[in-house]
Amino acid sequence: SQQGEEDPQALSIQEGENATMNCSYKTSINNLQWYRQNSGRGLVHLILIRSNEREKHSGRLRVTLDTSKKSSSLLITASRAADTASYFCATDAFSNYQLIWGAGTKLIIKP
């Protein structure tokens, strides 16, 4: 069963623009993580935000978490061609600690 659902499924923007991806989930969580997956490669961890945090930054990445709406957003500022990838959110429910993954957002950065 999928806990997280990313929105949009696909996003195509010009290089230099900002990209925003959203993740919604269903049950209470301990934390939420965002990962990037380049074509043909494994997933790479980007950022983890805990349930008691509202916003977190890492370089050009900004993640927000709204536990009342059970949603998170990932903002990539000043996008680059190298940001072209699929982005996944993953949550772990209080009932167990197994990560549950969304289906991902495919981001294409046009030069």
Next chain:
Amino acid sequence: IAGITQAPTSQILAAGRRMTLRCTQDMRHNAMYWYRQDLGLGLRLIHYSNTAGTTGKGEVPDGYSVSRANTDDFPLTLASAVPSQTSVYFCASSEGYGFGPQHFGDGTRLSIL
């Protein structure tokens, strides 16, 4: 370079055959995981191991088995492959079970004919 090594990178297998996917990590992480990734779906957990000597079932364990004889190795076995097991399989690890980032290998692309 520290990380997770998976082998083979790809395989075509006849239905009914037995297959073991290998996974080795050199980060001394306690927890390891096997996922499958299918088009349009998120990763689904097959089996996991909290620490060497223990394993547990994930969301989709049927048709798969694992063992964790030591910290570094976590092989996944398909006892009798079926076409529905065609997928990309990822091995991952984390320092502890259930929290913190997971580190992934580059996957094994498996086709069952």
